[in-house]
Amino acid sequence: MVSILFVILKSPHENPNLELTNDLGGQSKKAALLFEDAVYYAVDKKASKHLSEHVDEVFVISDDLAARGFECDIGGKFKVIDYGQAVDLIMQFDRTITL
């Protein structure tokens, strides 16, 4: 099974098109990697639920959370990681798609 890592840079309020995860991802293994303002997906209940419905796992950059005043162990599908772990994910998944 192909694995796809969806990279999200924009906040949920900028409305990145999450439907593309279905349109482009199909039945693939799908995960999201959140950078910059996209980390707000991890701390906004409605947005996190919405994103969780579209992908199997979500990875959140710890520095970008901390830069916005959040220090949390989010749980569920969400996992907090550093830049080195993000690089490993990018290399491990078959492809990346930036939304």
Next chain:
Amino acid sequence: MKGTLLIHLRSGSMMNMDSNLTVKLARAALDKGYNVRIFGYGEGITPIKEGQDPKRFPNVGKELTEIAEKGATIVVCETCCVARGIHRGEEVKGSKVGSLTNDLSKFVSEADRILTLAR
């Protein structure tokens, strides 16, 4: 070498944090033993301009020189540079004004993974 990561940057140095993210990911990848290539296209060519002097933000030009010294290859699109009045000789040390046909096409064919940072 564990593999080659190509970062395709399309955001300008003062537009958002994408160029800073490029540097952070490149540093992490180099530290982990990956080969790193960066190609700037469109506004993504502006981070290689020499003489940047931001007062409240990281100096991405200097950071690019630092990661080039660690082994990253940094190339930007010449047509995009000329369109913005930036010419060969104005790039920061360690970067190169190149082209889609000679550089990006080679980078894409040789990369294990490609990450696009764009809005």
